[in-house]
Amino acid sequence: MNATSCYETLGVVRDATPEAITAAYQRCLGELRASLNGPNPPPPERLDALRAAYQTLGNPAARQAHDAALSPPTPAVSADEGERRPYPFAFTGEGGEYFRIWIVNLFLSLITFGIYSAWAKVRRETFFHRNLTLDNSAFSYHGNPIAILKGRAIAVVLLIALSAAQNAGPFAYGIAVLALLPVVPWLIVRAFRFRAHNTSYRGLRFSFHGTYRQALTAFVGYGLLAAISFGLLFPLFYRQQRTFVLDNLRYGSAQFHCTASNGQFYGIFLKPIGLALAGMFAIGFLTAAGGAPKLLLPLAFGVGTMALMLFLLPYIRVRTTNLVWNHVSLERMGFSSKLAVLPYFGLLAGNMVLLLLTLGLYWPWARVRLARYRASCMSLLSAEALDSFVAGESANAAAVGDEVSELMDIDIAL
Template sequence: MTGGSMQALAANYYELLGIGQKATLDEIKAAYARQLAEFRDMLARREPPPVESLDALREAFKTLSDPQARVAYDAELDDMPPLSALPTEPPVAVPHTGGGGEERFEFLGEGGEYFRIWIVNIFLTIVTLGIYSAWAKVRREQYFHRNLMLDGSGFDYHGKPAAILKGRLVALLLVGGLSAAQHFSPLAYGVALLCLVPVVPWLAVKAFRFRAFNTSYRGLRFSFHGTYGQAFKVFVGYGFLAMVTLWLAFPVFYRQLRKFILDNTHFGNTAFNCSVTTGAIYRIFLFPGFIILALFAAIILIAVMSAGGGTAGLAAAGFVFLLIPLLLILPQVVLVPYIAARSNNAVWSATTLGPHRFGSNIPVGGFIGLTVVNWLCILCTLGLFIPWAKVRVARYRAEYLTLAVDGSLDDFVAGEAAAATAVGDEAAEMFDLDIGL
């Protein structure tokens, strides 16, 4: 490409975004979002846009959203002759090199912004005696999906409130029936539990399919292809194994569950693949298990000492009352975030999507600190800090999640959109039930 053509393309950055040269940063972001929405619509119509167009749009946004780069660009723009004075030779497309690279996820939501959604959701859910909770979930999911960005594009959520409400009514009927059987007789309760066992895998498959199909990236939806037999093996087989081993086999169940979900999830026609090992999951649960056992052992030991009576017994009883709250609080503020951070790192770092590999390196100490601060702020504000806490967690998780792209992400998405079949989309529409809360 000649220097004149390069200048002509550079002079069109503002025109590419459809804004004036005096546009503010917010106007630039809004214009970029509108342009990306148009590209997503093209993908949804199975009309993949030219890679060069996406590259030019992304380069325009990258330049104009950076204050220093924009100043330098505007200075170059002022020195250029009018577009009419430039040569009118046709632009030459730059071939896409497909060099790949690492794309970082980013969460753009703000606590104050989500607070307004959250408080309205709570109010309307209370006023409608819980019926609005299905609509509340859609608003919540759309907010968190649309603010999660990858390579300049956000995800989206398309779930219908009626389907969510239907799923919750089914779950309510099942729980209500189980509760009624418990009050009727122990035998009836046992029979009801046995009848519920084969239903759980079916509900799980329906919920996973609903959530996957109603999640999209650049206009292309995900899908879930797990079967009832696979779900029965995980939930009933490995779940029962975890219970009969007094939860010593829980890491095995956890690994099988994550693999079941990820290995059966597709983006377009390409499946995710999770290769996390059982040993990696066991190593995560060793430390929390040791801490819980140590606390239980300390409570039992001190309780035995307190049985002797006297001053020493009273002191020991006092320690028991101190340890019991610690046993309740410690898992929530330390052990749960510890497990969440390490398991997130282990699972996503062992997951691929075709030739592309995910990576996660959430700092465990930092995530525990974030959780402790969130809990303290929630307690001090009587729960009003919850929206900010959720946004802080979403931003922290996204900050340390990456996708190592092999080639071009644009080409990959365009190829998957072209290969997706209408039959698959129509089949997914049948799974209109969600039991998620």
């Protein structure tokens, strides 16, 4: 048996994908070549070791045998769970700080007829990334303003074409929407790739590996299913969207995985829907019995709609976020999300009131308060220090999808 495992030789994790192994092998070869002319060239055996390791890991049967020869890859789950400790996330930005960034960049965007807005976006994202910290390190944003500007230009052209079609009549609009439908999954994939690729932590980038076909299934396929089932399958659709994002997300070469089940999603949606149905039933019964004044029905309807808008959406957001993140694994690590419905609702309501009172100028503070609360409820659970991640293959990503989704208000936040 080898003194060092093939994994260590190539610098990859035990469950690395074949692509990651190939990338690591090529990187090692590159380094080897570069150091040949250096002051202390590597021993000739190094090349042989690399080749042998790559051949072993590149062949599934050989890799299995190699794995068997090594110690079991993961310690027993029960022993592991007990030792995990939380690494809390934190958001360190201040509202006033973001207000200054926001207003200065808004002004610059205005006097440049919107061209500067691409740079403004980079500054905004940089603020939100750099102030998000985990275990004394911050996240970084790497978006390239020129790429963002190109994406914005395409997005604006698309939107103008769409609104022109809308003006030209329902027939033209229908054709435009149908023509755009197959493009949407592509845009979604591009958007996630751009965002993931341009986010890094401790010098390692995130990456997104979802495919067009997966996005088509998750967003268009399940979306249509939810529509034709009158919303009965909506929780399914919701889960598909979330798992599509997480199951295709990697940090370095480490894969995120979400194990939340359909039943758990239905559990979240059933309670508020049941409550609404019970309320409607009670009012209907009261009206039928003649015991209620005539005004009650429209009043209850109005209050019900308001409650739906103000309460239901935040409720579902909080519960699904908790559900998803409490079932996400990243290698041997997990997450803990402890958002609470009432404080979250209070935060939203307070933000709304202050936004109205300040004619919208409170917006930067509102965003920062939300970011602070969300980060404060989130932890990474790990039994070991966060040192063991290694880089994955690198890829470039264009900004088109991200910009279109931003302009069209598609919510793709994690």
